[in-house]
Amino acid sequence: MTLSKKIKQKFAHVSLAHTPTPLERLNNLSSVLKHPDGEINLWVKRDDCTGLGAGGNKARQLEFYAGEALAQSADTLLTTGAVQSNHVRMTVAAARKLGMSCEVQQESRVADRPTEYYRSGNPFLVHMMGATLHTYPEGEDEEGADHALYDIAGRLKLAGKSPYVVPLSPAHPPIGALGYMLAAEELLEQAGDIKIDSVILASGSGTTHSGLLTGLRALGSQAKVYGICVRRSAELQRPRIAERCKTLCQMLGLPLLVNEADILLDDRTLAPGYGKLNDAVYRAIFTTAKAEGILLDPTYTGKAMAGLYGLLESRVFAAGQNIVFLHTGGLPGAFGYPELMEYSGPS
Numbered sequence: 261m262t263l264s265k266k267i268k269q270k271f272a273h274v275s276l277a278h279t280p281t282p283l284e285r286l287n288n289l290s291s292v293l294k295h296p297d298g299e300i301n302l303w304v305k306r307d308d309c310t311g312l313g314a315g316g317n318k319a320r321q322l323e324f325y326a327g328e329a330l331a332q333s334a335d336t337l338l339t340t341g342a343v344q345s346n347h348v349r350m351t352v353a354a355a356r357k358l359g360m361s362c363e364v365q366q367e368s369r370v371a372d373r374p375t376e377y378y379r380s381g382n383p384f385l386v387h388m389m390g391a392t393l394h395t396y397p398e399g400e401d402e403e404g405a406d407h408a409l410y411d412i413a414g415r416l417k418l419a420g421k422s423p424y425v426v427p428l429s430p431a432h433p434p435i436g437a438l439g440y441m442l443a444a445e446e447l448l449e450q451a452g453d454i455k456i457d458s459v460i461l462a463s464g465s466g467t468t469h470s471g472l473l474t475g476l477r478a479l480g481s482q483a484k485v486y487g488i489c490v491r492r493s494a495e496l497q498r499p500r501i502a503e504r505c506k507t508l509c510q511m512l513g514l515p516l517l518v519n520e521a522d523i524l525l526d527d528r529t530l531a532p533g534y535g536k537l538n539d540a541v542y543r544a545i546f547t548t549a550k551a552e553g554i555l556l557d558p559t560y561t562g563k564a565m566a567g568l569y570g571l572l573e574s575r576v577f578a579a580g581q582n583i584v585f586l587h588t589g590g591l592p593g594a595f596g597y598p599e600l601m602e603y604s605g606p607s
């Protein structure tokens with residue numbers, strides 16, 4: 261039995277994402293970012309094209325949360341995130357698609373943002389789909405934010421509703437990561453005879469990172485997975501990924517498949533912090549857009565692509581290797597960053 265069948269048999273699941281997402285070779289970028297010893301084969305896995313509510317990685321994760329919500333006969337989804345959270349936007353889309361209500365909590369995670377940050381991009385799309393909004397004053401208190409959600413859920417229950425919380429903090433089992441174990445199988449099937457040497461992705465909550473890494477190992481692939489830190493330092497992210505991988509293996513009755521050396525993190529493009537731009541990110545967004553017509557966002561995929569450029573410059577990859585950039589979506593978030601309009605280079 262395939263890994264995906266085994267996972268779907270064991271855990272509630274509802275189909276939300278358009279899959280398989282395309283795997284495309286980045287012909288232009290492969291030559292623009294030429295390796296001194298010859299060309300590297302850059303590929304993109306288009307998880308920005310998962311369809312649900314403008315697409316992104318969260319569609320695969322929500323298939324398992326929403327599946328569990330339906331199994332519990334929930335009528336309302338609740339979740340929390342930054343004001344420009346793609347996860348929040350896609351949770352609202354999932355709720356709407358499944359005929360459910362949605363309550364979302366917007367955290368003050370990024371300071372000193374212009375009006376567009378609050379009114380354009382993701383909050384604009386959330387407004388279109390309709391959700392009850394709550395606010396949370398802290399952006400770095402994941403457990404507190406989850407507690408606040410459970411309080412709201414408690415009040416909804418008293419009012420006769422049946423709420424389901426999609427939690428944020430690592431204190432909860434990473435069931436969304438099962439979606440990225442399925443994605444690992446999809447990627448290996450698509451690649452066929454092409455040996456994938458490395459995958460580069462944005463590592464935030466760590467759900468995508470831990471799921472893809474555990475999935476690849478469960479399927480016998482030794483492809484390296486580089487998590488580019490978008491939320492916290494590599495030092496803080498490492499134990500989170502390790503714990504998530506361990507829990508995933510336990511949830512599936514598998515031996516521990518991921519060791520310390522398997523957890524590759526790079527936080528060189530994180531500064532000055534979550535949701536904040538730096539020169540390398542500007543450059544990565546515009547270079548990728550101009551070379552390939554591939555659109556990235558400042559908070560997640562722009563940082564991840566800047567991380568990939570950094571790894572290339574550090575000569576981590578050898579000429580001829582197959583390197584896959586996981587495009588996790590997030591373009592709506594770019595509309596909250598009008599400063600991108602002021603950037604004029606590179607040509």
Ligand SMILES: Cc1ncc(COP(=O)(O)O)c(C=O)c1O
Binds near residue numbers: 317464467
């Ligand atoms: C566009 C995008 N890419 C990557 C991530 C990071 O994924 P994860 O939270 O699974 O680490 C997020 C998280 O919100 C996201 O919105």
